[in-house]
Amino acid sequence: MLLDDRYPVLETLKAQEGVTLYRVEGGWVFFFEVRTPEEKERFYRYRAAVRRLQELGLVEAQISAKPGRHYVFFPERPLARRPPPKEALAALAPLGFGGEHLAMAEDGVAYLSPWPLQGSPGARVGRPGFLLGVAPGLLLALLGLWLFSQGLYRYFNPPEYAVPDLVGKTAREAFLLLKDTGLNLEVAEGNDPTKPKEVVLAQEPPPGTRLREGRTVRLVLNQARLNPLPNLQGLEEAAAEARLLELGFRVEGKAQVEGPGALGVVLGTDPPPGTPMPPGGGVRLLLSLGQGGGPAVPLPQFTGLSREEALFLLNAAGLQARVEEVPSGAPPGTVLAQDPAPGTPVPPGGGVRLRVAVRGEVLLPPAFPPPPERTVNLSLNLPPEAAGHQVRLVLLDERGEQVVYEGEGREGLRLEGAYQVQGEARFRLYLDGALFQEWTP
Structure with a gap:
């Protein structure tokens, strides 16, 4: 402890009536609590008494009256049992102090106490007898032995601590929860922009795990970095x-x-x-709808028509057709979907994409001709939740997405097939356009 950034405290000797006496390096400090008008009057009366002794050349002291730092420092001087000088008593009497407040040195006053000293003049505060002088040493020795025994016990039997639940806590909250547990903390960076920055995303070991003192708890701390949108121009x-x-x-x-x-x-x-x-x-x-000229015409509805009927109408309207064949429970050749939607104005020469039901192999758009690297198999019965909903099953790999099945769902409908994929692949099952299930073959 350091008083006023100047005096290292060696020992607290006495505390009474809002005044604490400290033994510091090189002397004593009387430290006053000054919060009320009465405490303020008491300090300034004591300061006036010290100054009168200074004017008489009887005492050395350093006085501080700064806010929150009201104290008087007396340099250490050997104490002596001698009566106080008469001029000192005469100077102190109007301020309410007497010989019982003075501790004497060989060549003057050692210090002025705010309260009466015990014993004869020159006796040191808090040292009234031999037993009291020896007792602190005995207590310190006993305390040292007890601490040593506790240290040995903790060394051979380190305490265990239950790891708290830190996920979702801020970095400061996690540190405060672990501060007094004796557990070490190791932090790694994570990235989840959907959660606040500096929030714990994961921890190892999980909450409730009991660890001995000195073990490590690892946290993943969110840095919330955003990913830039790539340039998709020119892609299908x-x-x-x-x-x-x-x-x-x-x-x-x-x-x-x-x-x-x-x-x-x-x-x-x-x-x-x-x-x-x-x-x-x-x-x-x-x-892009492609290049065209002339006035735009509303696009008719092709869904439900046969492939031949839809292509005939598109050719008659001067529109381009792009057909994608997908396996479906609908009759082969039936148009399942169109893009753009019916009623959309499309200029002559514009393009329309049709999805047509077929059985067997899926004919992918010519934009994905890479050679296959491996084969994955599909064997799936549609779940009960698919009944009455529009079902779309797709297969994704490094080349992109291919539609495996699209049509109205029926409970227990069997979907089977073997597909060529590149790199990592996964199936995705959509019900009415919403992702229902995803798995890796």
Whole structure:
């Protein structure tokens, strides 16, 4: 302990009536609590008494009256049993102090006490007899032996602590919970932009685990870094969607305009490329309808028609057709879906994508011709939840996304097949456009 950043405390000798006497390096300090008018009057009366002794040349002292630091320091001087001088008593009497407040040295006053000293003049405060002088040493010796025995016991029997639940806590909260447990803390960086920065994402070992003192608790602390949106311009629609899913983003919407490039090619994104995005952030795609001329005509509804009927109408309207064949429980050749939607104005020469039901092998768009690296098998009975819903089953790998099945769901409908994939692959089952299940073959 350091008083006023100047006096290292060696011992607390006495505390009485808001005044504490400390033995510090090189002397004694009387430290006053000054919070009330009465305590303030008591300190200033004591200070006036010390100054009168200083004026008489009887005492050496350093006085502080700064806010919160009201004290008087007396340098250490050997005490002597001699009566106080008469001039000292005469100077102190008007201020309420007498000989019983003075501790004498060989060549003057050692210090002035705010309270009467015990014993004869010159006796030191807190040292009235031999037993009291020896007792602190005995107590310290006994305390040392007890601490030594406790140290040996803790060395051979270190205490155990239950690891608290730190996930979701801030770094400061986690530190405070572990501060008094004797457990060490190790921190690694994590990244989850959906959660606040400096929050614990994971911990090892889990909550409730009992660890001995000195063991380590490892925390993953969130740094919440956002991922930039890549440049998707020029990619086919399916490839762009697969890339967004791979990065943890989602397609929030699509718009189609007449423009350069083939049907379904990405012309731009909203937000633009390079924008920092959190996981699950939505991205809108601007797709090309191809080049065309003349007035736009509303697109008729092709869903439910046969492939031949839909192609005939498209050719008659001067529109381009892009057909994707997908396995389905519907009759082969039936148009399952169209893009753009019915009623959308499309200029002559624009393109329309049709999804047509087939049985057997899936004919993928020509944009994905990479050679297969391995074969994965599918053997699935649709769950009861699929009944009455629009079912879409897709297979994703490094080449993008391919539709395995699309149509109305029926409980227990058997889906089987073998598929060529590159790299890591996974199946995704959607019900009415919402992800229901995902698994790795």
